[in-house]
Amino acid sequence: MIALSNRDTLADAAVEAARGAGELALAFFRPGAATSAGISHKPGGSPVTEADFAVDRFLKQRLESLLPEAGWLSEETEDTPARLSKSLVFVVDPIDGTRGFVAGRKAWSIAVALVEDGRPLFGIVHAPALGETYVAVKGAGARLNDRIIEVSKLRAIDASSRVAAPVFLAKQLHALGLHFDLQPKISSLALRIAAVASGALDAGFASENAHDWDIAAADLILQEAGGRLTGLDGRAIVYNRQDTRHGLLTAAPAQIHAEVNAVARNINRLAKQ
Structure with a gap:
């Protein structure tokens, strides 16, 4: 368990959890080929794999151990009203871009945020197959693989944008x-x-x-x-x-x-x- 006041340490621990989840997902991922994971479909037809569920379970266990008082909202966990009474909530997408993951495309990610009173305190977007980890802590800037990042300096959208x-x-x-x-x-x-x-x-x-x-x-x-x-x-x-x-x-x-x-x-x- 890590105190919320130690925000940087908490975010670092969540990054390690996301990377661990990435290793778990990579075991099912086949670049340029269909995943080895079992696939089912949600109402509406979008795919979900056993990798999604495995990552969800892994992250729920790891993140809740870091901050037990936080609520939980994940794409692959059945939602309950319990989170609505929490000021702190982990918001997680175990595999964002499942269709790409299933087809062997590398642009999928694991997304983890800690939200306080409706806004994120830290955010992690980890793309294991690309070797990219984006991290931001509120008020401390944003990084990609520990390098500070900034948006484009563009002043207007044009044909080259x-x-x-x-x-x-x-x-x-x-x-x-x-x-x-x-x-x-x-x-x-x-x-x-x-x-x-x-x-x-x-x-x-x-x-x-x-x-x-x-x-x-x-x-x-x-x-x-x-x-x-x-x-x-x-x-x-x-x-x-x-x-x-x-x-x-x-x-x-x-x-x-x-x-x-x-x-x-x-x-x-x-x-x-």
Whole structure:
């Protein structure tokens, strides 16, 4: 058990837990080939593997031992109302980008955040197959493999800007006059947002129905690197609500976020007409 006041030590221990979970997941991962893990499907058709469940169990045991008073919210654990009465909650995606993991693509991650009163205190996005670990502690900056990262210095989105978005959404953005260089799909939403934090992308979009576990860790990483992740209202996202789903999201450096978000709002407005 580690006291919450010792935030850096707590975050370091959580990073080690995420790396341990990564080793567990890698045992099922086959680069360029189908996973060795057993696969089932959730209602709606999205895949889930035995690796997802194994990582979930591993992280729950390790993280709860670090901070027993914290609640638990994970994609692969049945949700209960108990977390809603907790000011501290671990928010976890055991494998973010399961479709990519299943197909042997390397851009999947393990996402871990500790949330206090609706906002992250620390966030970890660990991509074992890529050898990348993004970490942020509130007020202490963001790092990729222990190197300080910052968002792009871009002052406006233009045709050369590197942007990640679902193809259907990219087409709508182009139709509204926002032109950019659409980047290849990143299976993990957490990694997509983290890539904006590192400056590898200039902006990113996520369609509706991302959940807390997809974005909480990356949200803080982006914030600490000088960017913003918000819904269409432009406000900081609040986590650990009863409904964990979110609407259309925009991720961008702080200096261009308002521009990016304004175009996204136009898409939403047109869709409702």
